[in-house]
Amino acid sequence: xxxxxxxITLHHEGQPSPTLKAVRAEFAVGQxxxxxxxxxxGKSSLLNAIGGLLPLSExxxxxxxxxxxxxxxxxxSDAKSLQPWLLQMAxxxxxxxxxxxxxxxxxxxxxxxxxxAKANPLAAGELPTLALAEVxxxxxxxxxPPLLLSGGQKRRLALALESSTGANWLLCDEPTVGMDPSALxxxxxxxxxxxxxxPDGGVIVATHDLEAMFPICDRVFFLGQKxxxxxxxxxxVIAHPEWLSEAGxxxxxxxxxxxxxxxDGIPEATARWWSLTELTDTLVARRPRQSGEMEExxxxxxxxxxxxxxxxxDQPEPQPEKAPYPTFMxxxxxxxxxxxxxxxxxxxxxxxxxxxxxxLGSLAAAILAGVYAAAYHVPWRRLFRTVRPLIYLTVAxxxxxxxxxxxxGSPFPLTFNAVHATTTLLTSIRLFxxxxxxxxxxxxxxxxxxxxxxxxxxxxxxxxxxxxxxxAFGATLTLQFLPQIRREWQHFAQISLARRKRxxxxxALPTAVLPMTLSLLQSAEDVADTLAARGIxxxxxxxxxxxxxxxxxxxxxxxxxxALLFGILIAV
Amino acid sequence: MQRVxxxxxxxxxxxxxxxxxxxxxxxxxxxxxxxxxxxxxxxGPNGGGKTTLVRGILGQSAILGGSLxxxxxxxxxxxxxxxxxxxxxxxxxxxxxxDELWMAMPSEQDWQRVRDILAEVxxxxxxxxRVTRLSxxxxxxxxxxxxxxxxxxxLVVDEGTSMLASESRQRVVDCILQRVQERSMALVxxxxxxxxxxxxxxxxxxxxxxxxWQGTPHAFFYGDCPSDWKVEGxxxxxxxxxxxxxxxxxxxxxxxxxxxxxxxxxxGFSPSELPLHYExxxxxxxxxxxxxx
Numbered sequence: 001x002x003x004x005x006x007x008i009t010l011h012h013e014g015q016p017s018p019t020l021k022a023v024r025a026e027f028a029v030g031q032x033x034x035x036x037x038x039x040x041x042g043k044s045s046l047l048n049a050i051g052g053l054l055p056l057s058e059x060x061x062x063x064x065x066x067x068x069x070x071x072x073x074x075x076x077s078d079a080k081s082l083q084p085w086l087l088q089m090a091x092x093x094x095x096x097x098x099x100x101x102x103x104x105x106x107x108x109x110x111x112x113x114x115x116x117a118k119a120n121p122l123a124a125g126e127l128p129t130l131a132l133a134e135v136x137x138x139x140x141x142x143x144x145p146p147l148l149l150s151g152g153q154k155r156r157l158a159l160a161l162e163s164s165t166g167a168n169w170l171l172c173d174e175p176t177v178g179m180d181p182s183a184l185x186x187x188x189x190x191x192x193x194x195x196x197x198x199p200d201g202g203v204i205v206a207t208h209d210l211e212a213m214f215p216i217c218d219r220v221f222f223l224g225q226k227x228x229x230x231x232x233x234x235x236x237v238i239a240h241p242e243w244l245s246e247a248g249x250x251x252x253x254x255x256x257x258x259x260x261x262x263x264d265g266i267p268e269a270t271a272r273w274w275s276l277t278e279l280t281d282t283l284v285a286r287r288p289r290q291s292g293e294m295e296e297x298x299x300x301x302x303x304x305x306x307x308x309x310x311x312x313x314d315q316p317e318p319q320p321e322k323a324p325y326p327t328f329m330x331x332x333x334x335x336x337x338x339x340x341x342x343x344x345x346x347x348x349x350x351x352x353x354x355x356x357x358x359x360l361g362s363l364a365a366a367i368l369a370g371v372y373a374a375a376y377h378v379p380w381r382r383l384f385r386t387v388r389p390l391i392y393l394t395v396a397x398x399x400x401x402x403x404x405x406x407x408x409g410s411p412f413p414l415t416f417n418a419v420h421a422t423t424t425l426l427t428s429i430r431l432f433x434x435x436x437x438x439x440x441x442x443x444x445x446x447x448x449x450x451x452x453x454x455x456x457x458x459x460x461x462x463x464x465x466x467x468x469x470x471x472a473f474g475a476t477l478t479l480q481f482l483p484q485i486r487r488e489w490q491h492f493a494q495i496s497l498a499r500r501k502r503x504x505x506x507x508a509l510p511t512a513v514l515p516m517t518l519s520l521l522q523s524a525e526d527v528a529d530t531l532a533a534r535g536i537x538x539x540x541x542x543x544x545x546x547x548x549x550x551x552x553x554x555x556x557x558x559x560x561x562x563a564l565l566f567g568i569l570i571a572v
Numbered sequence: 573m574q575r576v577x578x579x580x581x582x583x584x585x586x587x588x589x590x591x592x593x594x595x596x597x598x599x600x601x602x603x604x605x606x607x608x609x610x611x612x613x614x615x616g617p618n619g620g621g622k623t624t625l626v627r628g629i630l631g632q633s634a635i636l637g638g639s640l641x642x643x644x645x646x647x648x649x650x651x652x653x654x655x656x657x658x659x660x661x662x663x664x665x666x667x668x669x670x671d672e673l674w675m676a677m678p679s680e681q682d683w684q685r686v687r688d689i690l691a692e693v694x695x696x697x698x699x700x701x702r703v704t705r706l707s708x709x710x711x712x713x714x715x716x717x718x719x720x721x722x723x724x725x726x727l728v729v730d731e732g733t734s735m736l737a738s739e740s741r742q743r744v745v746d747c748i749l750q751r752v753q754e755r756s757m758a759l760v761x762x763x764x765x766x767x768x769x770x771x772x773x774x775x776x777x778x779x780x781x782x783x784x785w786q787g788t789p790h791a792f793f794y795g796d797c798p799s800d801w802k803v804e805g806x807x808x809x810x811x812x813x814x815x816x817x818x819x820x821x822x823x824x825x826x827x828x829x830x831x832x833x834x835x836x837x838x839x840g841f842s843p844s845e846l847p848l849h850y851e852x853x854x855x856x857x858x859x860x861x862x863x864x865x
Contacts, residue, residue: 150619150780152618155618178618181764181823181824182824250742253827257850257853260853264857280839283856286860523659530655534676
C-alpha cells in the first residue's frame with residue numbers, strides 16, 4: 001500500500017519551531033526510497049513519523065490500497081488506529097543492537113513476533129531459524145544471549161528480527177553508520193529482497209551515506225530548509241549530482257567517474273547507473289587523442305576533483321568583517337555576569353518584591369521583573385511554562401477574593417467587591433514578580449557557570465584539603481546526566497513502540513534497565529576516556545578557570561544597582 | 573615517513589581489565605610499531621578489540637602480558653598521546669570554545685597559539701560560542717584543536733568522523749591528514765570506512781582480540797592472502813567465497829574504486845597501475861594508463 005504524506009508538520013518535544021513542515025510526498029510500493037539530507041535536516045524525524053513513532057503536529061498520512069480499507073494517521077489518532085499502522089512497519093534503528101533486552105536470541109524473536117502471532121502461524125516454529133539463515137547466522141545462536149554476540153553478528157541479528165515480521169514496509173535509519181564492512185553485503189541484499197518480496201510495501205532509508213545505498217535505490221527524496229525540497233528518481237540524480245552537494249551530501253565515487261566520462265565525450269555515461277564492467281571497459285577502451293584532433297583543451301584534473309564536482313553550487317561562506325578570532329587577553333576573558341553577583345542581586349530583589357506594598361510598589365515590582373527578565377535574555381517560552389500555574393492561580397484567587405456573599409437586603413446575594421479583588425491582584429503581582437526574578441539565574445546560567453560558582457563558594461574549604469574542583473565538576477556531570485537519562489528513556493520508549501507495536505507500559509520497565517544502564521555506562525566511559533586523554537587522572541588535575549573568578553567592575557555595578565532598587569522598593 | 577626512532581612498540585601485548593574472576597584480556601596478542609609520521613589505520617568488526625587496543629595505547633587498559641613501550645623522541649618530556657573520540661563532546665569541560673581551549677592549554681596564557689590552532693583546523697567561530705551550540709563537525713574540529721594544542725607525538729582518532737555528514741566528514745579527514753603531514757606526528761586511526769584505508773601507510777585488521785592482518789593498503793586490496801592464513805574469529809563466519817585478496821577474504825566489500833581496480837587486475841594490468849582512490853582514476857583517465865593494446 002503506497003504511503004501518502006499530505007502536508008505533514010513535525011515538532012520535536014519542547015521545541016517551538018517545527019522540525020519539518022508541509023511535507024508532501026508519495027512512497028510508491030515495490031521501490032527503495034532514500035531520504036537524504038544533511039545532519040539535522042530532519043530525515044530521522046520524518047522516518048519516525050512515517051513509522052508512526054512520532055506523532056504528527058499537522059497534516060495527514062495514509063496508506064491506500066485501492067478498493068481495500070485505508071489506513072490513516074492524523075494528529076488526533078488514538079492508540080487504536082495507530083496499531084494497524086505500526087503493524088505495517090518494520091524498523092531498523094541506528095545502532096539497532098542497543099535495543100536487545102532479553103536473555104536469548106529466541107526470546108528476542110518471540111518479542112518481535114508477538115504482535116504478528118495471530119497472522120503468522122509460522123512465527124513460533126521455524127521462522128527464526130529461517131530468518132537467521134538468511135543473514136548468515138547459524139541456528140545454534142538461538143539459545144545464546146544476544147549481548148554476547150559479536151558486533152557484526154548483532155547487526156545481522158537485528159536485520160533478521162525485522163525481516164521475520166509480517167510488516168510490509170521496512171524503515172531504516174542510517175543503517176550503515178557504525179556498521180562493520182562485513183555486514184554491509186547482507187544489508188543491501190536484504191533491502192533488495194524486501195523490495196522484491198513485498199509487492200504491497202517497500203523500503204525507506206534515511207541516510208547520508210550514498211556510497212552503499214544509492215546503487216540500489218529507485219527514488220530519492222531531498223530534505224532541506226525544514227521541508228522536502230525535491231523528489232526525484234535515481235536516473236535524474238545521476239544526471240544532476242549537484243543536487244546531492246546542495247543537500248550537503250558527498251557525491252558517490254562512481255557518479256564522479258561517470259561524469260568524468262561524460263565530460264570527455266561519452267554523454268551516455270550520465271544516463272543511468274553503470275555496471276562495474278562497463279566502467280572498466282570504458283577506462284580500458286580510452287584511446288589517446290591524436291594531436292590534430294585536440295581542439296578543446298583537456299579538462300584539468302582540478303575540474304573533476306571530488307571537491308570541485310561536489311561544490312559546483314556551493315556559495316563561499318560569508319566572511320566575517322572583523323577578524324574571526326577576537327583578540328582577547330586572559331585578564332578580560334569574558335564579560336560574563338558573575339553568577340555570584342547575579343545571585344545576590346536577584347535574592348535581594350526577590351526579598352524586596354515581597355517586602356514592598358501598595359499599588360506603586362506592585363507596579364514597580366512588575367516593571368522591574370520585566371526589565372530584569374529582558375536584561376538576562378530569559379527564554380520567554382521557558383519562563384512562561386514555569387510560571388503558568390501561578391498565572392492560573394492568580395486569576396482564580398483574584399476572582400474569588402472579589403466575590404462577596406450578602407444574603408440579606410439585596411436581590412442578588414452575590415456581589416463583586418472591586419477593592420478586595422484589587423488588593424489580591426496587587427499581592428499576586430508582587431508574588432509573580434518575585435518568582436520571575438528568583439527564576440532568572442536558574443533559567444539563564446549555564447551548567448558550567450553554576451559549576452564555577454559552586455567552586456568559588458566551596459573555595460574556603462580548600463584549605464581543609466577538600467577537592468572542591470572535583471566536587472563542583474561532579475555536581476555538573478550529574479546535572480548533565482539527568483537530561484541524558486530522559487533522552488535514553490525516550491529513545492527506549494520509541495524502540496519499544498516499534499517492536500511491541502503498542503505504547504510502553506510499566507510492565508516493560510524491567511526490560512529497559514539493561515539497555516539504559518549500558519548506554520549510561522558508555523557515556524561515563526566516554527567522559528573518563530576524554531579526561532584521561534587530556535592528562536587528567538586525578539581530581540586535582542582539573543584546572544580551575546581562575547582568571548574569571550575575579551569580581552569585575554560590572555559585577556559591583558550590578559550589585560549596587562540591585563541594592564538601590566532594593567531601597568526604592570522598600571521605601572515605596 | 574622513515575622507519576627510524578619508533579614511538580610505540582608493542583610485542584605480544586595483551587590488554588584487558590580486572591574482574592572478580594581474575595583478568596579478562598580483550599586484546600590477546602598485539603605486536604606492532606608506530607613510527608613518526610606514520611598513518612596506521614585500524615579496521616575490524618565491532619567488539620573485535622579495537623577500542624581496547626586504543627585504550628591500551630592511551631594507558632587506560634591494564635597491560636596483562638607482553639610489552640608496550642612508549643618512546644619519547646625528546647629527552648625531557650614523556651611521549652605525548654592525544655585522543656579524539658567518536659563522541660568528544662562528552663569530554664568538553666568548558667562552557668565556551670575559549671574556555672575549553674583555555675582549560676586544555678598546557679602552558680598558561682598563550683592565546684596566540686590558540687588562535688593559530690583554530691585557524692589551522694579551520695574552525696571559524698568566535699571564542700565566545702558555547703560548545704553546545706556547535707554542529708557535530710565543529711565539535712570534532714574543536715576536539716581536534718584541543719588535541720593539537722599539546723603538540724602530540726601520536727594522535728589517536730577513534731571513529732572521530734563516522735557520525736558526521738559526508739561533507740563535514742571530508743573536511744575533518746582532510747584536516748587531520750594535513751596536520752599529520754605537516755607535523756610528522758603519527759596517526760592511529762580507527763575507522764569503519766574502507767575508503768579511509770587508501771590514505772594509510774599501514775593497515776591493521778583486528779578481530780577477536782588479535783591483529784589478524786598487517787600490511788600496506790595496496791596489499792590489503794590487491795595482494796594475495798598468505799596460503800596458510802587461517803583466522804579464528806567472527807569475521808570468517810561470513811560466507812566468504814574462494815577469495816584472493818585479504819579484503820575479500822575477510823568478507824569486506826571493497827569501495828568502488830577498488831572494485832574497478834580488481835577488474836583491471838583481472839585484465840592483466842600490473843599491480844603498480846591499480847588505483848587506490850578516485851584521484852588515481854582521474855590521473856589514469858587523463859594519462860591513458862589503462863589503454864588496452
